[in-house]
Amino acid sequence: MTQPIHFSILFFRLDQRMRKRRNLKKYICAYHSKLVHMFNENDIYVSIASGKSDSLIHFLKYEPVRKYSKYILASLLLLSEGFGVPISFTADSNKKTFLNIWKKDSKDVHCTVCMDVPGYNPVTDSFDDIPQKEAKSIIDFFICHHNSKFLKKTGELAEPDSFDEFSTGAFLNSLGFLIQMYIFEFIDNAHDVIEFVQAVYEILIEYLPSNSNALNKQTQKAFRLFNRCFAPIDNISIGLEYIATAERIREIKAINRALPFFCLSQVPMFCKIPEYCSTSGTYLSEYTNYFTNCGETALLGLFCCLLYDAATQKYTTTHLKRPDPKLVAFFDKYKNPRESASLEMHNDWNKVISNRSIDDLGYASNKNQVVSGVLNMLYFIVHLTGNYVKETPKIAKLGAYASTNELSNVDLHTKLSCYITKLLSKISKNKNFTCLLSKICIGTRTDNKTDIFGLIELKYIYSQITQRTYISIQPRHSLFIIFEAIGCPFKTMELELFLLSRNYSKKKSFIEILLHEYIIQNMYKFQPMYPMNIVNNIKNTIQLVVKEDFKTMNRLHLIEPLEYIHSKSEMVCYCLMFCCKEKLNTEHPIIRFTSNILSSISLSSPCYQERVLPPLVYFDLYKTHYPYIQIDESKWSEIALGKSGCPAVFRCVLDIEAPDIFIKALDMYSKLDKNANMSNTSPFYFHMTIKAIFRCLFKNHETANAFEVLDILKRNYPENGSAICNHIILIWIVYICSQKDYPEQLIIDLFNRLEENVS
Structure with a gap:
């Protein structure tokens, strides 16, 4: 009789675990949707500013609402910390929706605001009262998840206590991180800060019991929360120390520069x-x-x-x-x-x-x-x-x-x-x-x-x-x-930052982890190999994410800001390259991640198209996995063969020396290339790339990969494929002869592939 009970408990626990994973996955998908709505992409910058008539920023900055915005944001902050602030939506007889932030007794309110705001209606091409559906859905999201277990202190998305937890980037999916970023963008000056702190305090103070000696659990939680979010006066020296550190970093970067921009x-x-x-x-x-x-x-x-x-x-x-x-x-x-x-x-x-x-x-x-x-x-x-x-x-x-x-x-x-x-x-x-x-x-x-x-x-x-x-x-x-300064005392500046980082080497708190990582990131920028180190970091991190079954995608956000076109194009290329053997679909984390990167770029620009879109073509994903990119079929080959994007893709492919990925990309290139003699964007056109191709294909001292490449070129260039192959074979033979560690049999095998009577 005990065995069935044992299995029942086991299956119950498995079911609980699976349900927990499903709930977490569902939450993260919804979270990313809200993140996109709350932080609009403006070409380069991510900003809360938006031209949409029902966005949260449009709602909060509407004049009749603006005076209550401090209470709305304070309530969202408290909800993100698991504090059950009573917020509800009600409708009047005219079917207008109102947002209510109730006081503790639920009889009186801090504020009631209408969720209809004047704005441009693209359907009617006129200015109407626009229901704030997007703003309401964001507030509902905070209400729904304020008590979720995975957001608690020991949950999967909790604020990290160690560098190992920090490096997974899981905290980037928390409500606290989301609303704190938003508040940081929303508040413009010291007066706004004071008003916001007072609003948080005003809501929390209601939860203090009338008898000051009776400190209940809810009261203690309120005190802990307030002291965690805002520096207590008796602890102000620690907060000032953090500010002084940030200021010192700025001073070090500003020393002896000719222009106001360090990088x-x-x-x-x-x-x-x-x-x-x-x-x-x-x-x-x-x-x-x-x-x-x-x-x-x-x-x-x-x-x-x-x-x-x-x-x-x-x-x-x-x-x-x-x-x-x-x-x-x-x-x-x-x-x-x-x-x-x-x-x-x-x-x-x-x-x-x-x-x-x-x-x-x-x-x-x-x-x-x-x-x-x-x-x-x-x-x-x-x-x-x-x-x-x-x-x-x-x-x-x-x-x-x-x-x-x-x-x-x-x-x-x-x-x-x-x-x-x-x-x-x-x-x-x-x-x-x-x-x-x-x-x-x-x-x-x-x-x-x-x-x-x-x-x-x-x-x-x-x-x-x-x-x-x-x-x-x-x-x-x-x-x-x-451009980077020449003659700047980089070694001295790097040493100063290193000494500063030692103050936070023990990383006792989340803010100390952040400061330590910020200092280290700035130290890297003084190193002559910084661009190469960033690329290596991208490659290593993507491989780690793949190994962890894409559960730690946020690691990719901690490498460097994806602000500029070159960093975005490299990230897209390496992501798709390392995942080209995976079973990808439109819902796959790596496709969603790269889709978000691409959506932040003005893809109507031919220049940007050529920089970031070629990997989609070379890994055969452009037709099926990115349906929102509306580009004529005839243009894709032009984009893939462009003078900047095409060499960049092959540079990334050859960088990891993966013959199978190179062969796949080359097959696609040669199918798209309509030039009988191979276009001048071909990876075989450049001296340094030919050497990299040779190292990639012959790294195991075998000819199988090389022969597959020759077969592709002969098949896809029917007019002059034999001549192209002969030319490449002779170059490879010269390379082998110039090296000491390649066996002579390679020369014999390649020589036997040469075709006679080819001009």
Whole structure:
């Protein structure tokens, strides 16, 4: 009789475990959906800003709701910590939904707000009261899961207590992490912080019993929660120590640099922002009024360099004679260089740039969105620095040269270079710089005006440190780029960071783990092999995730920020490459992960298509696994054979020396290639790649993989396949002869594959 009972208990426990896994998987899928809704992708930046009329940010910033937003966010924070704040939704007779945050007795409320907010309705193409369905679903999600076991202190998604727990990235799926990120983005200043802390305290204080001696379990939990989220006054020194550490890291990175940007991640990068209306003093928050601010950020990056005082490590406008008041106000507010440009900074800069009623300044729409062009950029520079009366005729003369083709390209290049150097010398705080122009050409802007396009490179020198930057100005796009400083005392800075990291080597708390990892990440950036180390880290982490059956996908988020196109393209390529033998479908974690990366990129751009989409083609996933990517069938082969994406894919494939993956990619390439003699993007076209192919195919001193490659080339290039194969075989024979450790039999086997009478 005991055996059936024993098995019943066993099956019950197995059923409980399976149900727990199903619930966790269901929660994580829903969590990622809410994450996407709460943090909108704006080309490069992830931001809470959104043009959607039912987004959480749209709801919280609606004026009648805004004054209660502190209570709503405070309640979500408390729910994320497992504290049962009574929140409910009710409907009135007109079927309007209301959000209620109740007090402890459930008879009175902290606030009641209507969940219908005026906004643009794309269905009716008009402004209506929009039910805040997305905002409601996010709040419902917090209510539903506030007491889930996997979010508790000992649960799978709990805040990590050790580095091993931290490195899995499981905590990134917790409600606490989600709402704290959102609050961090939502709060703009110290006043907002104080109001928010008071709102949390006001809700928690209700749970204190009237008899102060009777500290019940709920009260103790409230005290612990408040002290964990906010530094108690008697423990303030620890909080200040953490802030001092972060400030010291910033100071170390700022030492002896010629420009305000230490590395590319600090440079303002274009994103989508709302148009600004100066007459009403408001942003047009509907999605139809958002634009990509590439022209604005190129100018912002340039002005940051021109107005940077390397001696004080601050921005200044005091050396300018008649600067625009808005320019002065902006650099007074953002006096210190930032780790990255926030959305608030982008919007503030747009206030400076936009809505100027001057005919010379080119905008794309409603006095917003700077049109890309060298002359247009120069007009903005002279107007912002107070030099427009004297300089405008000179720029107009350059424009006349461009419009009439009066000068040769060489003469135009010389005059333009001379003028830009003189102009920037007047404006720049640091006079020790050189200006170099290249790829100068005349073309038409998006507003149909003639302009000049090309690259402007500036090389600054300060205290024996040299740093370069360039602005690429093309007919439809402008981009500001920074290069690593030369002559910087990297070893000294790395040592200082190492000594700082030792303060947190024991990693007693979550914040100390975060600080320690932040310091280590910055140390890596001082190492000459940093880019290669990042690639190796990506490869090793993906292999670990595959080994762990994709249960620790969040490890991939802890490698480095996926901010720029090169890091995104490498991540997509290595993910698909290491998983090409897996049974993939649209719901597979790696497909969902790469889909999210691709959705953050403007795939309408041919340049971006060529950089990130080729792996989808080479691993034969583009037709079935990414249905949302709407690209004509005929374009896919053009994308796959492009001059930047194609070599990058084969570089990644050969990097891991996996012959079977290389053979699969080559088979796809040769099927798509319509050139009878093999196109110039072929991996066999480049000297270094041919060597890597040889090492990959012959790493076991066998010919099987090499012969399979020859069979593919002969089959897919029917006209000249034999000649191509003969050429490649001879190259391989030369390589073998130049090496000592390859057996002679390889030469004989390859020689026997040569075909006669082939021209």
